Structures are given as C-alpha cells and as structure tokens.
Amino acid sequence: MHPLKRLLAYAQGHRREIRAATLYSILNKFFDILPEVLIGAAVDVVVRGEQSFLAKNILVGVGITDTWQQLLFLGALNMVVWMGESWFEFLLELKWRGLAQNIQHELRLDTYGHVQKLELAYFENQRTGSLMSILNDDINQLERFLNGGANQIIQVVCSSLMVSAVFFALQPGLALIALLPVPAILFGTFWFQKRLAPRYAEVREAAGDVSARLNNNLLGLATIKAFATEKLEADHIAQASQGYLESNARAIRLSSAITPVIRMGILAGFTATLVYGGWLTIHGDLAVGAYSVLVFLTQRLLWPMTRLAEVADMYQRSMAATQRALGLLDTPIRIAYEGEHFPVAQARAALRFEGVGFAYAEQPTLQDLNLEVPAGQTVAFVGSTGSGKSTLVKLLLRFYEPQQGRILFDGRPISELNLQDLRRCIGYVAQDSFLTDGTIAENIAYGMAEASDAQIHEAARLSESLEFIARLPLGFATRVGERGQKLSGGQRQRLALARAILKNPPLLILDEATSAVDNETEAAIQRSLNVVSQGRTTLVIAHRLSTVRQAHCIHLLEHGRIVESGTHEQLLAQGGAYAALWRLQTGEL
Known part of the structure; x- marks a missing residue:
C-alpha cells in the first residue's frame, strides 16, 4: 500500500480535523484569488464608467452606477476579501499545524510503544541509532510535510479549478491556450516525484546509518579515549556522513531539475495569455477589465506551481520517512502480552x-x-x-x-x-x-x-x-x-x-x-x-x-x-x- 494511503488510514481518528483543515485551505484560496478579480473589475470601472460590467449587472439593483461609488464599493469589498483571506489563513495554519503535532505525537508514541513490546531477538539484528533515527528524525519529517505541504497541494488543486472556471467563463478559447501547460506541469512533477521516491528512501537509510554510528560512539566514548582511537572513529563518522551526503546529492540533483521544467511551462502559459489575450482585447473580442483579470489570474495560477518542486521534495522525504515509521509499527509482536491475569x-x-x-x-x-x-x-x-x-x-x-x-x-x-x-x-x-x-x-x-x-x-x-x-x-x-x-x-x-x-x-x-x-x-x-x-x-x-x-x-x-x-x-x-x-x-x- 502507498505510504500516503497508509498514513490516511492511520490518521482515521482525525478525519474531522482533516476535513476542517481542508475546508479552510479551500476557502483561503478562494479569497486569495478574489483580489485579481477585483483588480479587473476596477480597471473595467475606470475605463467604462457607468457602462461597466459591475454597474450594469451587479450594482444596478441597489442604484449604484456612479464611477466613484463603484470604486468605493470595490474598496469595501476588497477589505472584506482580505480579512476573509487572513482569517482562513489563521484557521488553516492553526488546524494543519495542530494536526501535524498530534499525528506526529501519536505516531511516535505508538511506534515507541510497539517497539517496547518486541522480543529481544528483534533488537539483535537492529542498531539502536537506526531505531532512534526512525522514532525521531523520520517522524519529524512527517510533521514538516503536514505543517505546510498538505495545504500547498490542496491549494494548487483548488486554484487550478477556480482559475480555470473564471477563464472559461470569460474567454474559453484563451483558457484552452493558457491552461494547456498545466497538465504538462503536473505530469512532469509526478514524473520527477516517482523517481525521487527511491532516492529519498536511500537518504533515510543513510541518515539511520549516521545516527547508529554516532549513538554507538557516544556510548563507547570511554573505550575510544582509552584506546586513543579518536581519529579512527572520526573517520568512521566521516565515512557514514559522506554516504549521507552522496545520497542527498543524488536526490538533490533530480529535485533541483523540477523547478526549471515547471518554469518553462509557466512561461508558455503566461506568454499565451499576455500576447493572445492582448490581441483579442485590441480587436474588441475581450474587455480590458477581463483581460486584466486573466493576466493577473494566470500569474496567480501558474507562479505558485513553482512551489510544486518544494512540495514534491518535501512530500517524498516525508513519505520515505513515513514508510519506515509505519514499517516499524507493522513489525509483528511475537510474544503476546495478553493472558490470564493473576493477583x-x-x-x-x-x-x-x-x-x-x-x-x-x-x-x-x-x-x-x-x-x-x-x-x-x-x-x-x-x-x-x-x-x-x-x-x-x-x-x-x-x-x-x-x-x-x-x-x-x-x-x-x-x-x-x-x-x-x-x-x-x-x-x-x-x-x-x-x-x-x-x-x-x-x-x-x-x-x-x-x-x-x-x-x-x-x-x-x-x-x-x-x-x-x-x-x-x-x-x-x-x-x-x-x-x-x-x-x-x-x-x-x-x-x-x-x-x-x-x-x-x-x-x-x-x-x-x-x-x-x-x-x-x-x-x-x-x-x-x-x-x-x-x-x-x-x-x-x-x-x-x-x-x-x-x-x-x-x-x-x-x-x-x-x-x-x-x-x-x-x-x-x-x-x-x-x-x-x-x-x-x-x-x-
């Protein structure tokens, strides 16, 4: 089973909090893209005055047609939008970080409790430092992903859907051209992600080796000093650390290529909106305000996708770590604790x-x-x-x-x-x-x-x-x-x-x-x-x-x-x- 599915299965007790956090992320992104729509509406009001889309279709019922009054209305609405975006930003941070802390805390306690129940024969083939690496650093990797990565993934999906809806409502032809790079960007991200997975699994194993060596040496420091083998053990640490460095370098070389690839896709989409949308506006097929909205929304949609590289990197690190932690939790307990109670x-x-x-x-x-x-x-x-x-x-x-x-x-x-x-x-x-x-x-x-x-x-x-x-x-x-x-x-x-x-x-x-x-x-x-x-x-x-x-x-x-x-x-x-x-x-x- 994929480690993400296993993690979700493990976190079933937090489904209510996960749903609430997801809702806050969606609402935050909704309010986050509204300022671009308001900018387009303001441009339309300034250019067309009482003939603006806002005056003729939305405010006509309340009798607001004056240009200045329309701008005041947009200003007030802008304040509401920013306050809504800030409020849901606060809520999503509170909820996601709380979830990260709780799941991390529970997974660490469950894993440690499980380890305590394993028979001594299991530990004969394990290194204490490697187990320490799982119980500490690996579970911390999961916390880092839940702190921010989950929210970023949800918001990229939501912004793609919301912006696409606006695009198709205003100019379907331009929408097809501007959004054409998005599938390629997502495909490229998943392509890189799939190849990152084994590399980060290797990184976590190398981290465990470093931790095991350090733990062993610190426990045996008196013997190391007595035999004057500080240089020898420092070389062993350097060797283990070099292995960790090289494993990380192989992962970094691949993860570093994600952002440039995504940027090329973004460049294509933004250029299409800028040039083709401008051509449509010049020839009267697209309103100036709508053109402004689409230009800003293209940037709002595509530029955040550059963070997919960071999210993908964080995701793969956390999934590799989660796989090790849940794998330890799956280790069978061969000596049963349950049995007949007696005084x-x-x-x-x-x-x-x-x-x-x-x-x-x-x-x-x-x-x-x-x-x-x-x-x-x-x-x-x-x-x-x-x-x-x-x-x-x-x-x-x-x-x-x-x-x-x-x-x-x-x-x-x-x-x-x-x-x-x-x-x-x-x-x-x-x-x-x-x-x-x-x-x-x-x-x-x-x-x-x-x-x-x-x-x-x-x-x-x-x-x-x-x-x-x-x-x-x-x-x-x-x-x-x-x-x-x-x-x-x-x-x-x-x-x-x-x-x-x-x-x-x-x-x-x-x-x-x-x-x-x-x-x-x-x-x-x-x-x-x-x-x-x-x-x-x-x-x-x-x-x-x-x-x-x-x-x-x-x-x-x-x-x-x-x-x-x-x-x-x-x-x-x-x-x-x-x-x-x-x-x-x-x-x-």
Missing part, C-alpha cells in the same frame, strides 16, 4: 522447567532442561560463559520464548499468563543495571511511583546504600546522570538491588549482579541478599562460587545441560566439576 500479592513463585530447549541461530544454548524450584528457596546456577545460565532467566522473564518445552509459574505455563503480571512478580538485578537520568530516589522507586520516602529509605538501608548516598551533595535528590554515569559500578548495583527490594517481588533474580564489583561491595550485597531472600524464591546466577555457598541448591550447567546439582557441601563431596571449579577459584589443591 501478584498471592504468587508463591514455585517454578518448573519441563524439557526446555533454546538456541540462538543454530547454536543450542539450553537442551532438554528439566528443573524444579520450590517456592521460597534460593537456587543458584553456575557454569562457564555460554553454558545457558542467563538464557534460562531470559526465558523466565519471557524476553524470549522456549523453542522446546515449557516453563511453569505456580503450576501454570507462563505463556498463558498476562506478561505484565508475570514481570511484576519478578525483581531483576542484572550485571549492568539500567539507571535513568533522574535522582537517587527516583531510580530506587523506578516502576513504584506510589512508594513513600520512608519505603525508599528502608530499601536503601537494606541494600547498604545509605552510606554512599549520605556522602552525595544532595543525598537522595542527587541526579545520577545518563545511565548512572556519575556513580561507580558498585553504587549502581546497590541502587539496582534497592529497587528490587522496594518492589518486594515473590521472585528475585540476580544475574551476575556481583561479578563487576569490588570485594567490599560484593560482601555488602551478599549481606543484603541474605536478608531479602528470606521467604521468597531467589535465583542467583554467578561466576564466583563464594557468593552462592548458602543457596539451598546449586546447579552446574555445561553446554545447556545441568550436569551437577546439590548444596555447596554435597557438590564438594562429589569431587566433580563443581569441586574442581571451587579449588581453582580458592587456590585450594
């Missing part, structure tokens, strides 16, 4: 994995995994990198769906549960926890807007965060910076744990939560966990075996399978892979 407060978080299998591409990560986690127990998963520990948690959170088997939560398959209810039952602390660019208090209460200051303070105490928060300039009101960059890694992890504690979920998951912190922070987090894990199901993924010694059960994974299970003491007594790993980490022989 989070009554959840026990008893888990069972039945024959669960999962693979990234062709590489198996979990194979026929069977596991039961009783409610209220702390269960740990250890093993080498790539053994499937984090994948197990991601399946439980439904970031991905199992390709074989199923996972049960309190005896019910998680695929049948409402996704938001399921995730409200889970407190998740990852290795690299996300912090917003807000205050300490806002980050602890993330997702818990109703939390009181006392509850936030207690969560900070339980996560052993109070000491470092007290040293900050504004305490709980201190802003942490983008992604928490003003804090150390250990401080960020303590806030992430405080956030999970405040949520008070029946299921707590720690995915390598202490792997990137110092020994002191690890010990503090471990003390907090010993407190907060009481009475709730807790899953701990760790490389450091010292952090999981107190777990009710420890599972060792290798190549997506559980190869050993038991308590710390039982596993050491078995003398297997776990015991060997323990000796390696502790230095015991």
